[in-house]
Amino acid sequence: MALLEVEQVSVQFGGLKALSNFSFALDVGELVGLIGPNGAGKTTAFNVVTGVYPPTAGTIRFDSRSIGGEKPFRINRLGIARTFQNIRLFAGLSVLDNVLVSFNQSIGHGFLGTVIRSKKHLREDAQHEREAFELLDVFGLADRANLLASNLPYGDQRRLEIARALATKPKVLLLDEPAAGMNPQEKIDLTNLIRQVRRQFQVGIWLIEHDMKLVMNLVDRLTVLDHGETIAVGTPGEVQANPKVIEAYLGEPV
Amino acid sequence: MAIGADIDTTATAAASRVPAWVSNLAIVLVIAALWPINALLADRLNPYFFQVLIVIGINITLAVSLNLINGITGQFSLGHAGFMALGAYTSAILMRHFSPSGAAAEALFLGALLLAGLMAAVAGIVVGVPALRLRGDYLAIATLGFGEIINVLIVNTETIGRFEVGGASGLHGIPIVTNFFWTYAVALVCIVCIWRLAHSSKGKAFLAVREDEIAAAAMGVDTTYHKVAAFVIGAFFAGVAGGISAMWFGDLDPESFRFMRSIEIVAMVVLGGSGSVTGAVLAAVVLTVLPEALRDVRQYTGGQDLRLIIYSLLLIVMMLVRPEGLLGRRELWWTRRRTPAAVKAARALDVPDANPPVA
Numbered sequence: 001m002a003l004l005e006v007e008q009v010s011v012q013f014g015g016l017k018a019l020s021n022f023s024f025a026l027d028v029g030e031l032v033g034l035i036g037p038n039g040a041g042k043t044t045a046f047n048v049v050t051g052v053y054p055p056t057a058g059t060i061r062f063d064s065r066s067i068g069g070e071k072p073f074r075i076n077r078l079g080i081a082r083t084f085q086n087i088r089l090f091a092g093l094s095v096l097d098n099v100l101v102s103f104n105q106s107i108g109h110g111f112l113g114t115v116i117r118s119k120k121h122l123r124e125d126a127q128h129e130r131e132a133f134e135l136l137d138v139f140g141l142a143d144r145a146n147l148l149a150s151n152l153p154y155g156d157q158r159r160l161e162i163a164r165a166l167a168t169k170p171k172v173l174l175l176d177e178p179a180a181g182m183n184p185q186e187k188i189d190l191t192n193l194i195r196q197v198r199r200q201f202q203v204g205i206w207l208i209e210h211d212m213k214l215v216m217n218l219v220d221r222l223t224v225l226d227h228g229e230t231i232a233v234g235t236p237g238e239v240q241a242n243p244k245v246i247e248a249y250l251g252e253p254v
Numbered sequence: 255m256a257i258g259a260d261i262d263t264t265a266t267a268a269a270s271r272v273p274a275w276v277s278n279l280a281i282v283l284v285i286a287a288l289w290p291i292n293a294l295l296a297d298r299l300n301p302y303f304f305q306v307l308i309v310i311g312i313n314i315t316l317a318v319s320l321n322l323i324n325g326i327t328g329q330f331s332l333g334h335a336g337f338m339a340l341g342a343y344t345s346a347i348l349m350r351h352f353s354p355s356g357a358a359a360e361a362l363f364l365g366a367l368l369l370a371g372l373m374a375a376v377a378g379i380v381v382g383v384p385a386l387r388l389r390g391d392y393l394a395i396a397t398l399g400f401g402e403i404i405n406v407l408i409v410n411t412e413t414i415g416r417f418e419v420g421g422a423s424g425l426h427g428i429p430i431v432t433n434f435f436w437t438y439a440v441a442l443v444c445i446v447c448i449w450r451l452a453h454s455s456k457g458k459a460f461l462a463v464r465e466d467e468i469a470a471a472a473m474g475v476d477t478t479y480h481k482v483a484a485f486v487i488g489a490f491f492a493g494v495a496g497g498i499s500a501m502w503f504g505d506l507d508p509e510s511f512r513f514m515r516s517i518e519i520v521a522m523v524v525l526g527g528s529g530s531v532t533g534a535v536l537a538a539v540v541l542t543v544l545p546e547a548l549r550d551v552r553q554y555t556g557g558q559d560l561r562l563i564i565y566s567l568l569l570i571v572m573m574l575v576r577p578e579g580l581l582g583r584r585e586l587w588w589t590r591r592r593t594p595a596a597v598k599a600a601r602a603l604d605v606p607d608a609n610p611p612v613a
Contacts, residue, residue: 016430024534026340033332050472051561052468072472073470073471073472073474073475073476073477076471076472076473076474077474081472081473082470082472084472088462088466088468088469088472090462090465090466090468090470091465091466092461092464092465093458093461093462093465093581098459100455101458101459101461101462101470101473101475102473102474103455104455104456104458104459104462104473104475105473105474105475107455107456108455111451111456111483111487114450114451114454114456114457115275115450116274116278116319116449117277117278117445117450118274119274121454121456122274124455125454125455127340129454144421149452164473165472168473168474198525227387232291243302
């Protein structure tokens with residue numbers, strides 16, 4: 001049984017079926033892609049797995065436990081972390097504080113402990129800061145820890161989002177178009193970074209990306225969505241040769 | 255843009271140079287020192303200035319506690335005067351009923367203040383849980399409604415059982431127990447609590463909720479819990495401030511806790527800089543002293559009382575010149591920046607046994 005299992009999930013908004021009968025499975029250490037034209041339902045798939053929307057139908061299981069319709073913060077605490085298509089950093093907080101927010105869930109002391117600065121509070125705060133710096137170091141952001149997140153260059157903001165998600169110690173990491181808006185060199189760096197994350201943090205990675213070269217280079221297998229329907233599943237080679245996929249992207253042959 | 259503006263200068267306790275027990279002891283000593291200062295001031299200061307000083311202390315507590323809700327957690331509340339009223343009436347009714355004297359008065363006063371805070375905190379839960387589902391303007395209206403409901407309830411209640419509430423004519427003859435010591439001890443405790451929350455790893459969750467609720471939830475922050483917690487902690491201190499105020503003036507008028515009072519406190523938070531604890535303190539001082547200082551303007555305007563007009567104009571000018579408030583989100587003094595080295599040093603201090611020095 002896979003770590004994350006999505007079975008026949010549908011999401012409907014009024015008359016619009018954003019996602020229909022979507023099935024998917026992901027295990028630790030796997031790197032799987034999700035592609036499709038604009039409006040195909042990719043981000044909807046992420047949102048339903050992370051609890052932003054409840055599924056209209058179908059089941060989502062994580063660690064053999066049904067999580068469909070759970071609250072986003074609970075799903076994150078179980079071990080699913082994500083980044084956002086349009087960057088959603090805590091813009092007014094420092095780079096370090098952005099990562100520290102993710103450690104909030106593992107704090108063992110209460111508000112009172114914070115107010116009187118108990119030993120446990122000091123120990124935990126020091127430990128979280130240390131871990132945050134170690135993580136920022138992996139992403140080359142340690143020397144910018146005190147900058148406001150909104151003042152980071154674009155590529156660094158995308159990387160900080162990944163760092164922040166990893167700080168929640170996930171088993172599965174969902175990356176929503178991490179390369180969007182990046183230049184070719186940044187994309188190469190990002191590819192290496194994603195490989196490194198997969199190795200170093202031993203997470204399963206589920207990746208939405210429009211850059212085909214990047215996706216095909218990285219993933220073990222991928223799902224292709226179009227109008228909420230799954231039109232192809234397979235290895236990059238299989239998917240690229242699939243006539244339905246070519247049709248979805250380029251239109252019907254004349 | 256100033257160089258400091260793009261750098262976050264808040265520090266957490268872990269990176270703080272001062273050990274926790276030293277700062278805790280210092281706070282206790284400062285509070286203890288307020289006692290002799292109280293006697294000194296009561297003897298020498300003219301009663302008018304003394305009263306202004308007390309009102310400053312009450313407003314500091316109100317502004318700093320509202321800042322946790324409005325500035326730090328980003329939930330725009332207009333109900334602070336309602337929490338203050340609950341605290342004021344709770345403690346005043348108790349003190350009037352038992353009308354203690356001597357040392358018993360001080361002891362009961364402390365109990366009444368705590369109960370005032372607890373009553374307001376409970377109201378904070380009751381109002382917060384449903385109201386905090388709303389955002390922005392809608393939350394502001396809902397909390398405004400709460401404040402007005404409290405007012406209507408008080409105006410229409412003459413007695414609760416054997417306790418006199420006073421209804422529309424207000425509550426009079428409350429024992430006057432508040433002094434400089436109590437006012438500023440409460441203000442100091444409030445500042446320390448909210449400062450330490452805002453500048454700790456645990457408190458980052460409040461800031462995260464303000465910055466982006468969806469992202470905060472996706473990072474495992476229970477956003478509802480933190481919004482209600484901010485509301486409850488803020489309400490607690492507003493209730494205590496209400497008790498301090500009631501036992502200073504000796505009379506309570508339900509009209510004085512209507513939404514204009516809430517607006518006054520919001521003005522302090524906004525003027526000081528939403529999210530800045532020291533900014534709220536500064537603005538509470540400025541906005542309490544300013545209308546008083548302007549009383550003297552009358553002699554230069556041929557007896558016309560232009561006080562409120564000048565006060566309003568000054569507020570408008572200040573917001574035009576510094577829309578982010580006096581301090582923005584920064585604090586009055588620079589705190590140490592955190593570096594990996596600073597973290598390592600903190601680690602060495604905290605766990606001395608981890609790497610025992612080799613002899």
